[in-house]
Amino acid sequence: MARKTNLYDVSKCIACRACQVACKDWNQLPAVIEPFKGNYQTHKDTNGDTYTIVKFIEHEDDPAADVQWNFLKYQCMHCFEPACMDVCPRKCIYINDWGAVLKDYDNCIGCQYCSYACPFHIPKYRKRQDIVTKCTLCYERVEEGLTPACVRTCPTDALQFGDRDELMQYAEERVKFLRVNGFPNATIYGKFELGGLNMLYVLTDSPDKFDLPVDPKVPGQIPFWQNWVQPYLGWLIPLALLGSATSFVTTRILANKHGEHGEGGHE
Amino acid sequence: MQWVPEYRDDINRVERFNAVARITHWGHTVTFILCLFTGLVLFCDGMDWLATIFGGYAGAGLVHRIAAVLLTLFIAFFVLFDFKGIISWVKDLLRFGMNDIIFVMKFPLDFLGLPVKMPPQTRFNGGEKGNSMLTPTCVIFLVLSGYIMWFPAIFPAGLVRVAYPTHDIAMVFATFMVCMHGYLGSFHPGSGESFWGMWKGTVREDWAKHHHPIWYEEAYGEKADAEKE
Numbered sequence: 450m451a452r453k454t455n456l457y458d459v460s461k462c463i464a465c466r467a468c469q470v471a472c473k474d475w476n477q478l479p480a481v482i483e484p485f486k487g488n489y490q491t492h493k494d495t496n497g498d499t500y501t502i503v504k505f506i507e508h509e510d511d512p513a514a515d516v517q518w519n520f521l522k523y524q525c526m527h528c529f530e531p532a533c534m535d536v537c538p539r540k541c542i543y544i545n546d547w548g549a550v551l552k553d554y555d556n557c558i559g560c561q562y563c564s565y566a567c568p569f570h571i572p573k574y575r576k577r578q579d580i581v582t583k584c585t586l587c588y589e590r591v592e593e594g595l596t597p598a599c600v601r602t603c604p605t606d607a608l609q610f611g612d613r614d615e616l617m618q619y620a621e622e623r624v625k626f627l628r629v630n631g632f633p634n635a636t637i638y639g640k641f642e643l644g645g646l647n648m649l650y651v652l653t654d655s656p657d658k659f660d661l662p663v664d665p666k667v668p669g670q671i672p673f674w675q676n677w678v679q680p681y682l683g684w685l686i687p688l689a690l691l692g693s694a695t696s697f698v699t700t701r702i703l704a705n706k707h708g709e710h711g712e713g714g715h716e
Numbered sequence: 717m718q719w720v721p722e723y724r725d726d727i728n729r730v731e732r733f734n735a736v737a738r739i740t741h742w743g744h745t746v747t748f749i750l751c752l753f754t755g756l757v758l759f760c761d762g763m764d765w766l767a768t769i770f771g772g773y774a775g776a777g778l779v780h781r782i783a784a785v786l787l788t789l790f791i792a793f794f795v796l797f798d799f800k801g802i803i804s805w806v807k808d809l810l811r812f813g814m815n816d817i818i819f820v821m822k823f824p825l826d827f828l829g830l831p832v833k834m835p836p837q838t839r840f841n842g843g844e845k846g847n848s849m850l851t852p853t854c855v856i857f858l859v860l861s862g863y864i865m866w867f868p869a870i871f872p873a874g875l876v877r878v879a880y881p882t883h884d885i886a887m888v889f890a891t892f893m894v895c896m897h898g899y900l901g902s903f904h905p906g907s908g909e910s911f912w913g914m915w916k917g918t919v920r921e922d923w924a925k926h927h928h929p930i931w932y933e934e935a936y937g938e939k940a941d942a943e944k945e
């Protein structure tokens with residue numbers, strides 16, 4: 450089945466946070482109230498009961514101009530090659546047939562490996578259930594022919610959901626348009642990053658101006674752990690058992706041959 | 717067939733490990749093995765049967781944490797109640813010398829049961845010195861990385877990511893050593909007598925003279941006797 454993608458066009462976002470509320474509503478998540486931190490952003494980061502947030506990023510690049518505000522809807526990117534899926538020891542993360550990265554919470558043990566393997570550190574621990582949660586791309590809604598709750602709610606059509614190829618075309622047109630209309634650094638995010646993300650962004654400036662890693666990478670310790678330590682190193686243990694078993698047999702055979710060890714040991 | 721060498725109280729015996737050392741040793745042995753089996757369910761694939769023994773994966777996680785805390789407490793107990801013992805242990809390890817190097821090089825033959833003549837050993841022989849350095853180091857890394865993995869939110873994310881491979885590497889090396897060590901400290905005909913040193917506290921005097929002559933001489937020999945008087 451063709452990929453279905455969520456597209457977020459930052460140039461159309463007015464930071465009303467309706468998506469944030471719709472997400473809470475649909476997923477029946479309790480409010481998480483964080484203290485006021487001196488800016489308009491409600492939550493510092495995603496959390497166990499908050500799958501999506503709108504970031505308010507302030508820039509003062511041009512001292513003559515006012516403070517520049519960049520908004521960013523932030524949630525799981527639904528990577529084509531999800532690091533979270535690789536590390537899960539319970540294998541409870543999977544990609545469905547249209548590209549959503551999903552979790553089977555019945556098997557989750559709350560170890561939080563996925564949280565730290567994710568290049569964006571998106572999945573978060575939900576203490577009351579001892580599980581780690583994240584955005585589901587509203588797969589239940591999509592399977593019923595609806596769009597995700599955030600997309601459905603967005604009053605400016607900054608969020609759109611549908612066939613990835615069509616949305617990619619649309620995104621490319623938007624970027625072309627923005628580049629000649631005052632945003633020379635406009636770019637698409639999610640086309641090539643990490644081998645592709647099933648969440649596309651149309652950005653009006655380079656990704657770092659939106660708190661996004663320019664060239665996101667899975668932190669090096671994670672592939673080292675998964676590709677070297679886990680599959681190979683463990684074989685030392687059966688080797689030690691085999692060595693001991695060999696010695697157990699040979700010592701007893703040789704003892705018969707050379708006669709019993711003298712009192713108290715050798716000779 | 718003989719498993720552990722017979723315990724002989726008709727032969728003169730000398731003390732090798734005091735009660736604190738023995739309680740600590742068996743305490744951390746049991747908790748280490750519990751941690752190992754409950755950890756392996758995540759490290760290896762297809763371990764559902766092992767997880768079932770602990771009441772599923774959530775149960776295994778709980779047992780891992782309880783055993784981990786007890787393991788930590790046993791280490792603390794050792795440090796608090798036999799600090800002098802630890803110091804003299806470390807001092808003995810620092811006496812690593814030529815006799816230990818020769819011991820370790822010849823050891824594979826002894827391990828298989830071939831008759832070899834070993835140079836005289838101090839309280840801990842070359843192999844035991846190696847074990848005493850490597851295994852506790854791995855256990856310390858297991859404890860440190862383990863608590864970081866348990867409470868990742870209070871540590872920097874970079875440290876948590878380092879803790880994952882650290883926990884596994886330390887687990888593998890410690891378990892490798894423990895497999896050999898557990899065997900040598902029990903079923904190996906030559907060194908099996910040391911099992912009683914760890915279980916009842918004493919070993920046969922003739923075994924001590926033969927396997928650890930330097931230690932025997934210093935602790936129970938004529939000179940030591942003279943010093944005591």
Ligand code: HEM
Pocket residue numbers: 538558559560747748751752754755756758759776777780781784785787788858859860861862863865866867883884887890891
């Ligand atoms: C103070 C000591 C320890 C603490 C606090 C600790 C804690 C942890 C935690 C939190 C995990 C993550 C999985 C979960 O959430 O259940 C874990 C995994 C694991 N632990 Fe420990 N642990 C300790 C000691 C040990 C020891 C002594 C061993 C083995 C000899 C061990 C072997 C493992 C293994 C094999 C895993 C699975 C790693 C993987 O998924 O690849 N741990 N431990």
Ligand code: HEM
Pocket residue numbers: 732741744745746748749839840843844845847848851852855890894897898899901902910911912913914
């Ligand atoms: C599996 C069962 C085990 C048995 C039968 C066993 C037996 C023994 C014995 C007999 C000794 C005394 C050796 C001597 O006379 O010097 C000893 C010492 C020691 N044990 Fe164990 N042990 C076991 C498990 C463990 C585990 C799990 C650890 C640590 C994680 C451990 C760590 C040590 C250390 C550090 C020493 C002192 C150094 C040495 O003598 O090698 N042992 N053990």
Ligand code: SF4
Pocket residue numbers: 524525526527528531532533534550566567568569570571572583
């Ligand atoms: S963004 Fe993170 S949580 Fe989402 S699929 Fe990628 S690795 Fe997994």
Ligand code: SF4
Pocket residue numbers: 536537538539540541542552556557558559560561562563564580581
């Ligand atoms: S927290 Fe749950 S989903 Fe994440 S890696 Fe652990 S078991 Fe898998």
